[in-house]
Amino acid sequence: MAEKLEELESFVIPGKIDIPNTYFAGLAGSRFLIELRDNRRIMGIKCPACNWVYVPPRSTCKVCFSKLEDWVEVSDKGTLLTCAIAYQPSPVQPVEPPIAYGIVHLDGADSGFVHLLGEVDFDQLRIGMRVQAVFKEERAGSILDIKYFKPLG
Numbered sequence: 001m002a003e004k005l006e007e008l009e010s011f012v013i014p015g016k017i018d019i020p021n022t023y024f025a026g027l028a029g030s031r032f033l034i035e036l037r038d039n040r041r042i043m044g045i046k047c048p049a050c051n052w053v054y055v056p057p058r059s060t061c062k063v064c065f066s067k068l069e070d071w072v073e074v075s076d077k078g079t080l081l082t083c084a085i086a087y088q089p090s091p092v093q094p095v096e097p098p099i100a101y102g103i104v105h106l107d108g109a110d111s112g113f114v115h116l117l118g119e120v121d122f123d124q125l126r127i128g129m130r131v132q133a134v135f136k137e138e139r140a141g142s143i144l145d146i147k148y149f150k151p152l153g
């Protein structure tokens with residue numbers, strides 16, 4: 001078999017697949033998105049064994065595998081852990097570039113929350129800066145119901 005494969009010419013067919021789809025956000029993801037949409041609240045879920053607060057929430061602790069059901073509201077304010085700027089367009093980006101992304105450690109959470117950064121000159125971005133969520137007026141049950149995080153003060 002290996003000999004026959006070696007005799008074959010490599011042949012590659014370029015292609016593009018667009019696959020529109022919908023999927024269930026899960027119990028934890030559904031409650032998280034509903035709270036964003038209806039109440040402008042960012043909800044986390046706390047591990048009863050580790051006390052780790054996950055945002056976005058998940059149904060199982062990734063450290064100890066405990067079932068997670070203890071919902072806690074976390075702050076809409078946090079600290080920027082890191083950031084990056086995208087200058088190239090991509091179909092997966094929610095807005096036109098250039099775009100600043102950040103990982104925010106929300107007050108009351110233990111995990112990083114990835115989101116867009118806005119209302120800031122990119123050269124003013126600093127690790128450790130305080131930021132706050134800006135919610136859209138019209139919300140649809142999407143992570144983008146938070147428009148972006150802007151610098152505090």
Ligand SMILES: [Zn+2]
Nearest residue numbers: 047050061064
């Ligand atoms: Zn745990």
